[in-house]
Amino acid sequence: MKRLLRIVGIIICGILLLLVRGFEDNLFYDPLLEFFKGDYTRMPIPEMDVSSLLMGLAFRYFLNTLISLFILWLVFLDRGIIKLSVLLYVVLFALFMVVFTLLIYSLEGTDNLLVLFYVRRFLIQPLFLLILVPAFYFQKQKSA
Template identity: 50%
Template sequence: MLNKLLQNKTAVFVITTFVLLLVLIRMFEKQLFYDPFLFYFEGDYMKLPLPKFDGLQLFFGLSFRFLLNTILSLGILYFLFKDKQMIAFVSILYFFLFVLLIVTFFCILHFFKNQENLLLFYVRRFLIQPLFLILFLPAFYYQKLKN
């Protein structure tokens, strides 16, 4: 195992760098992205009214963050599995998941206002965190083991 790790020093370095970049995105989220829901969900959001927000700016902030997380996640998956077909498939999956989540997010904001705060919280969480990476890693690892 250690021998194999030493042979792949470049991959280990790149993966470590990408993970650190994901951590930095999380650490500096308040400075990097427009998201009034960052402060909202830190409080007692079940009882508070939704914060005022600029829909277009929020869309671009969430999209940019999702894009950064996606690029880094795809990089991690590529350097772990070295499978271009899998990366192409996951890229398409990320695109469709983004469209589904962003439409769902804004539908909840527009149609449900303050009634579905917990659902809004979880949909937003999938948009701003690299949760799909956490789901895809074991799935693709298991698939690699089976083949």
């Protein structure tokens, strides 16, 4: 029964991650969403309120992180993994936000757009979850 509840919890959290993605246009200020959907190599970067963009990215990262941490808890039920994950999420957030901010303020023409795209991708998608689950799984298997 407990295993079934954990599986249902993981499915619900997966749906929540999909909802964050599905309602991104309504929930977050991000003019780069449409920009990167088009032929961004030929278009100028759109006008944007950088502080609102950074706040939107931070909010989205926070939502994805909370859901991801809950998934990690349901999968492993290990406080040590959660503590390490929180540390990694905080450090990676600080690192990627600094890089993203520097890229936004140093854009000239189409330089650095691909780097901006991938740094932003790490901030708005739960990619760390896709890295951490197998990493912690293999680490647990190795130590068992």
